[in-house]
Amino acid sequence: MIPITWYLLLSAVLFLIGVLGFFLKRNIIALLLSVEIMLNAVNLTFVAFSSQQSQISGQIFVFFVLVVAAAEAAVGLALVIAMFRNRESLNVDRSNLLKW
Amino acid sequence: MIEYLTSRNFIILIIKIVVIFGGVMNVVGLLSWVERKMMARVQMRPGPTRVGPFGLLQPFADLLKFVFKEDVIPTNANTLLYIAAPIVSLVPAFLSFAVVPFGPELQVTDLSVGLLFIFAVTSLGVYGIALGGWASNSKYPLMGAMRSAAQMISYELSLTLSVVGVLMIANTLSLRELVISQQGTWLSVIPRWNIFLQPVAFVVYVISGTAETNRLPFDLAESEQELVAGWHTEYSSMKFLMFMMAEYANMIAVSSVATVLFLGGWNGPMFGPPLLQMILPTVWFVIKVGAFIFFYVLLRSTIPRFRYDQLMKFGWKVLLPLSLANIVVTSFIVAIS
Amino acid sequence: MIQLLFIFFAALAVGSAINVLIQKHVLYSALSLILMLTAMSVLFILLRADFLAVINVIVYAGAIMVLFTFVIMLLNLPADEDGADRLRWLKFIGIPLGLFLLFLIAVTLWNVEPLRTAQTPMVGSPQAIGKSLFNDYLLPFEATSLLILIALVGAVVFAKKDL
Numbered sequence: 001m002i003p004i005t006w007y008l009l010l011s012a013v014l015f016l017i018g019v020l021g022f023f024l025k026r027n028i029i030a031l032l033l034s035v036e037i038m039l040n041a042v043n044l045t046f047v048a049f050s051s052q053q054s055q056i057s058g059q060i061f062v063f064f065v066l067v068v069a070a071a072e073a074a075v076g077l078a079l080v081i082a083m084f085r086n087r088e089s090l091n092v093d094r095s096n097l098l099k100w
Numbered sequence: 101m102i103e104y105l106t107s108r109n110f111i112i113l114i115i116k117i118v119v120i121f122g123g124v125m126n127v128v129g130l131l132s133w134v135e136r137k138m139m140a141r142v143q144m145r146p147g148p149t150r151v152g153p154f155g156l157l158q159p160f161a162d163l164l165k166f167v168f169k170e171d172v173i174p175t176n177a178n179t180l181l182y183i184a185a186p187i188v189s190l191v192p193a194f195l196s197f198a199v200v201p202f203g204p205e206l207q208v209t210d211l212s213v214g215l216l217f218i219f220a221v222t223s224l225g226v227y228g229i230a231l232g233g234w235a236s237n238s239k240y241p242l243m244g245a246m247r248s249a250a251q252m253i254s255y256e257l258s259l260t261l262s263v264v265g266v267l268m269i270a271n272t273l274s275l276r277e278l279v280i281s282q283q284g285t286w287l288s289v290i291p292r293w294n295i296f297l298q299p300v301a302f303v304v305y306v307i308s309g310t311a312e313t314n315r316l317p318f319d320l321a322e323s324e325q326e327l328v329a330g331w332h333t334e335y336s337s338m339k340f341l342m343f344m345m346a347e348y349a350n351m352i353a354v355s356s357v358a359t360v361l362f363l364g365g366w367n368g369p370m371f372g373p374p375l376l377q378m379i380l381p382t383v384w385f386v387i388k389v390g391a392f393i394f395f396y397v398l399l400r401s402t403i404p405r406f407r408y409d410q411l412m413k414f415g416w417k418v419l420l421p422l423s424l425a426n427i428v429v430t431s432f433i434v435a436i437s
Numbered sequence: 438m439i440q441l442l443f444i445f446f447a448a449l450a451v452g453s454a455i456n457v458l459i460q461k462h463v464l465y466s467a468l469s470l471i472l473m474l475t476a477m478s479v480l481f482i483l484l485r486a487d488f489l490a491v492i493n494v495i496v497y498a499g500a501i502m503v504l505f506t507f508v509i510m511l512l513n514l515p516a517d518e519d520g521a522d523r524l525r526w527l528k529f530i531g532i533p534l535g536l537f538l539l540f541l542i543a544v545t546l547w548n549v550e551p552l553r554t555a556q557t558p559m560v561g562s563p564q565a566i567g568k569s570l571f572n573d574y575l576l577p578f579e580a581t582s583l584l585i586l587i588a589l590v591g592a593v594v595f596a597k598k599d600l
Contacts, residue, residue, distance in 0.1 A: 044480060051484040246510070
């Protein structure tokens with residue numbers, strides 16, 4: 001058997017990689033991909049705990065996280081397309097009109 | 101672990117995998133001959149006749165030609181994705197056969213979510229086409245790939261939803277249970293197949309399956325008259341052969357799943373000595389899959405091609421509401437009875 | 438045997454996640470993410486959540502990532518531009534701090550008392566998920582359908598050229 005700590009540690013590593021990607025990348029689509037990595041790490045945590053506690057609610061929550069991730073990816077990419085039409089560039093540093 | 105690797109179960113598993121994989125490879129080659137002969141007969145010409153009796157060795161001749169052709173990679177093509185695209189297209193096509201029951205004992209593995217596994221693997225096949233078109237760095241492949249990928253993901257919806265009616269009746273996702281639930285007959289003459297219970301779902305599934313595998317009348321992505329050859333324009337020799345094998349394997353996979361879901365799989369009248377009875381279910385399965393393939397090739401020879409906007413309208417505005425309505429009606433009937 | 442599978446697919450997941458960050462062209466990042474999603478599906482299967490594993494592939498790797506791939510291919514950008522890179526020093530502070538956070542989490546996990554494992558093992562079969570989803574969690578289920586409708590309308594409105 002695999003102790004659950006291994007799964008939690010793996011999930012922490014993946015979440016960390018997602019957070020690092022979110023802070024260090026400048027391409028908007030790469031930011032969205034890092035958010036997806038973070039959501040997947042959280043999914044793994046939920047499923048690991050659901051398997052260890054023998055309760056199905058962990059997996060139901062993963063279901064909802066999946067749905068929300070799909071909705072957010074769709075709207076995020078539509079925003080990216082709209083932004084690209086205005087600026088011709090996907091660098092987040094160029095979107096600084098609200099800066100003082 | 102060594103005890104498992106040398107145990108009887110593992111060796112039987114390996115033998116099953118080799119038999120099924122080898123069988124599918126051979127049938128893919130045979131299918132190209134069947135298609136050429138049938139299309140030729142419909143068009144009142146003989147088809148391949150020179151190589152072997154009735155032209156039966158034509159697939160081997162084609163294979164030799166493909167192997168010896170020069171392998172050209174365009175200069176500005178993205179080399180890694182260009183080489184990876186045929187592989188990404190071929191692997192899901194063959195992976196679907198891991199859960200199809202060819203007979204009572206002839207199934208590589210019986211997953212409890214077998215049907216969803218097939219849909220998961222089919223949805224990964226979209227990437228082979230999208231990457232192949234994009235990596236070729238040329239306008240016809242890109243247009244063909246985008247059109248084809250959009251068509252495949254649109255028809256995946258009605259494909260998956262049309263099957264839900266069958267699932268509600270059989271109450272299981274495992275393909276072996278689906279076949280077993282269709283045993284027996286009504287009034288001892290009509291077999292208990294799902295096609296009689298779900299005719300609308302059957303029609304929607306066959307049409308969506310044709311669109312999923314990019315066959316005529318839905319094959320504008322590789323139409324010879326508009327785009328030179330669609331997403332596999334820039335591919336030559338073995339990579340093109342892999343794309344073609346992926347298309348034929350996908351066709352056989354869709355036919356096999358339609359047989360399992362709607363035509364009762366390997367069920368059929370059993371007669372004869374016990375030795376014959378061992379192979380008779382597989383014979384029935386092959387006959388049913390053969391009927392589907394015959395229908396697909398006939399469809400290719402006779403019906404003209406859809407235009408792109410007609411195709412998208414048909415997928416979203418006709419097939420999707422039809423499969424949803426089928427789900428609603430079936431759920432009412434199942435809940436009442 | 439199961440440990441070998443876990444280690445292999447965990448390494449694959451972490452490797453492809455790191456590859457998402459390293460690649461210059463965003464299409465390679467998206468493809469690495471697809472690889473990571475399939476590795477996660479195998480990890481779900483090891484945790485006996487087979488329905489969720491297959492749903493992960495169908496929804497995430499088969500639909501959401503196709504959306505990402507389409508947008509990347511249609512926007513057709515060159516490799517990452519290197520413009521005013523005043524944040525170059527951020528990598529050298531961020532990564533060590535991240536590793537420190539990981540060290541903190543690992544120490545916490547090791548020093549906490551082991552969680553009690555429940556007695557009867559559970560399989561995440563479709564029947565179990567369906568029973569729970571349509572009885573206890575019916576309201577969130579219907580709410581997600583409304584959420585998807587909102588996302589659909591929002592995506593179409595945002596991506597239109599002229600309203």
